Amino acid sequence: MNIQLKTQGAPSASRPLAGKVSLVTGSTSGIGLGIARALAEAGSAVVLNGFGVVSEIARTKDRISADYGVRVSYSPADMTKAETIAEMIAATLTGHGRLDVLVNNAGIQYVAPLDQFPIEKWDAILSINLSSAFLHTTRLALPAMRKNKFGRIINIASAHGLVASPFKAAYVAAKHGIVGLTKVAALETAEEGITCNAICPGYVYTPLVEAQIGGQAKAHGISREQVIRDALLAQQPNKRFATVEELGALTVFLASDAAVSITGTALPVDGGWTAH
Ligand code: NAD
Numbered sequence: 001m002n003i004q005l006k007t008q009g010a011p012s013a014s015r016p017l018a019g020k021v022s023l024v025t026g027s028t029s030g031i032g033l034g035i036a037r038a039l040a041e042a043g044s045a046v047v048l049n050g051f052g053v054v055s056e057i058a059r060t061k062d063r064i065s066a067d068y069g070v071r072v073s074y075s076p077a078d079m080t081k082a083e084t085i086a087e088m089i090a091a092t093l094t095g096h097g098r099l100d101v102l103v104n105n106a107g108i109q110y111v112a113p114l115d116q117f118p119i120e121k122w123d124a125i126l127s128i129n130l131s132s133a134f135l136h137t138t139r140l141a142l143p144a145m146r147k148n149k150f151g152r153i154i155n156i157a158s159a160h161g162l163v164a165s166p167f168k169a170a171y172v173a174a175k176h177g178i179v180g181l182t183k184v185a186a187l188e189t190a191e192e193g194i195t196c197n198a199i200c201p202g203y204v205y206t207p208l209v210e211a212q213i214g215g216q217a218k219a220h221g222i223s224r225e226q227v228i229r230d231a232l233l234a235q236q237p238n239k240r241f242a243t244v245e246e247l248g249a250l251t252v253f254l255a256s257d258a259a260v261s262i263t264g265t266a267l268p269v270d271g272g273w274t275a276h
Pocket residue numbers: 025026027028029030031032049050051052077078079080105106107108128129156157158159200201202203204205206207208209
């Protein structure tokens with residue numbers, strides 16, 4: 001499902017990732033979409049993935065390609081299904097010829113007390129936020145990266161990969177798991193030109209967070225503003241949401257040659273939350 005192929009040129013200061021190919025899971029919305037845009041702006045071809053309305057996804061794809069002059073394709077792979085993930089990686093390698101930057105971003109959330117946590121929600125969160133997406137994509141991307149002696153694996157974890165909050169058992173378990181997987185991948189690839197790092201955002205205003213705001217306002221009979229101030233940003237000392245553009249800029253840096261010595265880290269982007 002590729003669209004126009006434009007000359008990407010050689011890497012330069014303004015387009016450090018020219019000639020590279022990036023795959024961002026869960027990039028039809030929120031943080032993943034912001035990261036995909038940032039990678040494209042830095043000159044990388046991009047493979048989008050995620051759910052949504054087909055016509056809107058096609059528009060997003062055309063828009064990114066037109067704005068940044070890079071080739072953009074889309075995979076509808078469901079991150080709970082190993083075989084569709086394998087097809088996505090194979091289509092990337094066939095269609096684009098390489099895979100340099102893998103951003104494991106797709107994720108969902110569900111909030112409930114531990115003893116009432118629905119088993120199917122636990123399974124879905126572990127599957128999308130940890131097992132299927134991260135293990136399968138990373139496992140399948142590594143051979144191509146090893147062949148090129150270059151790779152950047154960037155896992156979008158969370159502040160909840162470093163600390164816990166009540167009622168988020170599955171999410172916190174999955175995100176701590178990603179931080180562990182990041183370290184293992186970094187150690188196993190350290191001499192091969194490949195790095196693996198986790199980005200650990202605090203709250204970023206996206207549809208995923210909007211759903212929590214609406215849900216908590218309804219559950220507790222309080223206003224959206226109260227939820228934002230007293231529940232969400234109460235954790236975040238700088239009292240502001242991080243932006244998808246900030247996460248995009250960090251991802252581009254981690255994908256660049258300048259970040260070659262940074263591997264195995266879990267980088268908080270949380271306004272000081274985990275400094276407590
Ligand atoms: P979002 O809901 O805006 O986007 C999630 C993306 O994942 C969408 O593109 C969706 O289609 C895709 N997705 C969901 N299930 C999928 C599946 N089974 N297969 C393929 N794609 C699937 O969420 P977001 O806030 O942008 O979150 C993105 C990532 O960032 C998640 O891993 C989340 O845990 C993490 N994160 C978010 C925040 C925040 O405050 N928003 C903070 C820390 C970490």
